[in-house]
Amino acid sequence: MQSLWNDDEAAQFPGPIEQRVYTSRLLGRAPDLVLHGGGNTSVKVKQTNLFGEEEEVLYIKGSGWDLETIEGAGFAPVRLHPVKRLASLPLLSDPQMVSELRAQMLRHSAPAPSVETILHAILPYTFVDHTHSDAVVTITNTIDGRERIREIYGDEVVIIPYVMPGFDLARVCAEIFPREATANTIGMVLLNHGIFSFGETARDSYERMIALVSRAEAYLHQKNAWALPEPTMMLSGGGALRLELAELRRDISAMAGYPMILHSYRDASVFDFIRRGQGISERGPATPDHVIRTKRVPLWGRDVKGYAEAYRAYFERNAESAGAPKKMLDPAPRVVLDPVFGLCGAGKNSKEANIAIDIYRHTIEVISRAEALGGHVPLPEKDLFEVEYWDLEQAKLKSAGKPPVFGGEIVCITGAASGIGKACVDSFLARGAAVIALDIQPQIETQYDRIDYLGLVCDITDSEALAWSLEQGARRFGGLDMLVLNAGIFPGGRLIEALSDEEWQRVMRINLDANVALLRMAHPLLKRAPKGGRVAVVGSKNVPAPGPGAAAYSASKAALNQVARIAALEWGKDNIRINSVHPNLVLDTALWTDEVLKARAEHYHLSVEQYKRNNLLGVEIKSRDVAEMVAEMCGPLFSKTTGAQVPIDGGNERVI
Ligand code: ZN
Numbered sequence: 001m002q003s004l005w006n007d008d009e010a011a012q013f014p015g016p017i018e019q020r021v022y023t024s025r026l027l028g029r030a031p032d033l034v035l036h037g038g039g040n041t042s043v044k045v046k047q048t049n050l051f052g053e054e055e056e057v058l059y060i061k062g063s064g065w066d067l068e069t070i071e072g073a074g075f076a077p078v079r080l081h082p083v084k085r086l087a088s089l090p091l092l093s094d095p096q097m098v099s100e101l102r103a104q105m106l107r108h109s110a111p112a113p114s115v116e117t118i119l120h121a122i123l124p125y126t127f128v129d130h131t132h133s134d135a136v137v138t139i140t141n142t143i144d145g146r147e148r149i150r151e152i153y154g155d156e157v158v159i160i161p162y163v164m165p166g167f168d169l170a171r172v173c174a175e176i177f178p179r180e181a182t183a184n185t186i187g188m189v190l191l192n193h194g195i196f197s198f199g200e201t202a203r204d205s206y207e208r209m210i211a212l213v214s215r216a217e218a219y220l221h222q223k224n225a226w227a228l229p230e231p232t233m234m235l236s237g238g239g240a241l242r243l244e245l246a247e248l249r250r251d252i253s254a255m256a257g258y259p260m261i262l263h264s265y266r267d268a269s270v271f272d273f274i275r276r277g278q279g280i281s282e283r284g285p286a287t288p289d290h291v292i293r294t295k296r297v298p299l300w301g302r303d304v305k306g307y308a309e310a311y312r313a314y315f316e317r318n319a320e321s322a323g324a325p326k327k328m329l330d331p332a333p334r335v336v337l338d339p340v341f342g343l344c345g346a347g348k349n350s351k352e353a354n355i356a357i358d359i360y361r362h363t364i365e366v367i368s369r370a371e372a373l374g375g376h377v378p379l380p381e382k383d384l385f386e387v388e389y390w391d392l393e394q395a396k397l398k399s400a401g402k403p404p405v406f407g408g409e410i411v412c413i414t415g416a417a418s419g420i421g422k423a424c425v426d427s428f429l430a431r432g433a434a435v436i437a438l439d440i441q442p443q444i445e446t447q448y449d450r451i452d453y454l455g456l457v458c459d460i461t462d463s464e465a466l467a468w469s470l471e472q473g474a475r476r477f478g479g480l481d482m483l484v485l486n487a488g489i490f491p492g493g494r495l496i497e498a499l500s501d502e503e504w505q506r507v508m509r510i511n512l513d514a515n516v517a518l519l520r521m522a523h524p525l526l527k528r529a530p531k532g533g534r535v536a537v538v539g540s541k542n543v544p545a546p547g548p549g550a551a552a553y554s555a556s557k558a559a560l561n562q563v564a565r566i567a568a569l570e571w572g573k574d575n576i577r578i579n580s581v582h583p584n585l586v587l588d589t590a591l592w593t594d595e596v597l598k599a600r601a602e603h604y605h606l607s608v609e610q611y612k613r614n615n616l617l618g619v620e621i622k623s624r625d626v627a628e629m630v631a632e633m634c635g636p637l638f639s640k641t642t643g644a645q646v647p648i649d650g651g652n653e654r655v656i
Helices: 007-011 016-028 080-086 094-103 117-122 134-140 145-156 167-180 202-222 242-256 268-276 288-294 304-319 350-372 381-388 391-398 419-430 463-477 501-526 551-574 594-603 608-612 623-633
Strands: 040-048 054-061 075-079 127-131 157-160 187-190 194-199 261-265 335-338 342-347 410-414 434-439 453-457 482-485 533-538 576-583 645-648
Touching: 007 016, 016 040, 016 054, 016 075, 016 127, 016 202, 040 075, 040 117, 054 080, 054 117, 075 080, 075 117, 080 094, 080 117, 094 117, 094 391, 117 167, 127 202, 134 145, 134 194, 134 202, 134 350, 145 157, 145 187, 145 202, 157 167, 167 187, 187 202, 194 202, 242 261, 242 304, 242 335, 242 342, 242 463, 242 501, 261 350, 261 463, 268 335, 268 342, 268 350, 288 350, 288 381, 304 381, 335 350, 342 350, 410 419, 410 463, 410 501, 419 434, 419 482, 419 623, 434 463, 453 463, 463 501, 482 501, 501 533, 501 551, 533 551, 533 623, 551 576, 576 623, 594 608, 623 645
Parallel strands: 157 187, 410 434, 410 482, 434 453, 482 533, 533 576, 576 645
Antiparallel strands: 040 054, 040 127, 054 075, 127 194, 187 194, 261 342, 335 342
16 A cells, blocks of 8 residues: 655645645545545644634534545534543434534534544544555454454554444444553554544654555455455456346336436456355445445345345344334345346446445455455444444435436437537436437547546447447446437538439438437337336428428438337337427537528528527527427426427427
8 A cells, every 4th residue: 555645745735624635635545445435534723713712623524525525625623622522421312413513513614524523533633534444344354353453453553343333433432442542552443344543743644544554455465365366257248238238227226216327347357256256245245334335235146126025124124123213225236246247336326326336346355355364254234234224324315315307317319529419418417317429529438527428439320330339328327218319411502403312312321321220229228218218309490391402401301200200109108208309590500510501591681690590589599409408308398298399490480
């Protein structure tokens, strides 16, 4: 484990709180220390209040902040002494603790202080760092974990048995720590949970964390438990998996009660673990706070029903003995291990699905190394249940709010690098959908850098490329719910007598044939969409009201329009809706070069400005207007409409 401390960087963080920010970010950059919001840090400072009195204040990581990206505002300032005193109470309920911590805050806009605040308060050091280090957890998750930790660290760490995080853990530490800490003590190991380090400077505390964890890693090396087994299994399945993935996603979504994104991750070490790891992984996760993201155990294979039954039984077994009445969470798996798919993560959006995968990749390492050390022994399920159904964790999940309208859903948009297509990408992302964006322009790959966006270079007239794109989309997100047929060309004014076969065929190939092929290929995926499939076709005013000089374009769009109507007839039984928009004069698109625009305006004896607003309402139609209409057509407003055609043209006499 390497220290990431850098003097030049550190110099840009003057003062104790800034230093706290700096080393917190260093910890956050190491995924084998903290993952996705895990871990917490604090600093104790003396401050003068409004009355000129000196107060000791604990700045503790606020809930909802990630160490990797934390800022000063991410730390909640609380009065140190009253918080420390709480640890001497024999009992404090979670709601009481939350209320007391809030009441001791010194900035009303600060985030809620971490649930480990009292624990940080009682440790008599200026800087305190806490991580869920993979290496430390690996060692403590063994039958003789405590002895091994003692052997590695001697009296340099105080060992705390597993206790549920929150007040109970703080109380136990307040009892054990002063009794067992010596002059040599620089850290504290919480069995089956993680490790603390502390120091008088941010650097000391951080470097001690690195040093302590490095010793755990060295121990694993020395016991031949570091190197993971050499994968013996070849990667399976170069073939098409998209239908099977879409089926699994449909089953998981049905069990969860809402659509879910299903990411898949395939590498040799995953397949190797799948070959040997089932019995081990069914014992439980690496550390209890992972159950919130991964549930207690993964689904092996694809029997979602069987998984849900086992989950219900687990809930019933443990809910009885829980203090307060509990309401069962959805019984759908969050992690799937399948001999063909590899590792899949399910979540209500791409971010969550990806977190499940990240955590499980680390879990595979932790479990494999603990096995090499003598056997992975996670906590009993009762303790895991307690964390999974802990009110404070549930509250965190609930505070995420109402999901967006396309949360957990996937859309594929063609011609997505510019104009209406790009505007559609924005409209669907804004509604929470994961987007598969296709375009022949290479910028499609990099136009967004986000986990819910997959940009693929694709010539839609190449049906192999289309199939490949749908396959990539399914491997990344799990299937397809919505399809926006937008790509098209408008070759400019050409009278029929001057229209070549080549041009006619090229327009038909792109505007018609490619879309028919894509509809055909998307159908089995759309049929498996958890909430029913939806198709939106970007047509043209030229369908109901053609103009001279655009025979190929108008004919191709009219034919596509007819195909869409027939698809609506054929696919209603599959719960797939298909509707069209007919935009006119959307001038902020690639079709409308200045040259074409000028020529068309002249044709109607108008200035370009007049031409732009040449409709009954006198409004200019923008790509964004069309994109918003397309997105709404895929949403609940249009849930009982199929086969419809909606003009978006500011009102056109010929269309009306
Ligand atoms: Zn922790």
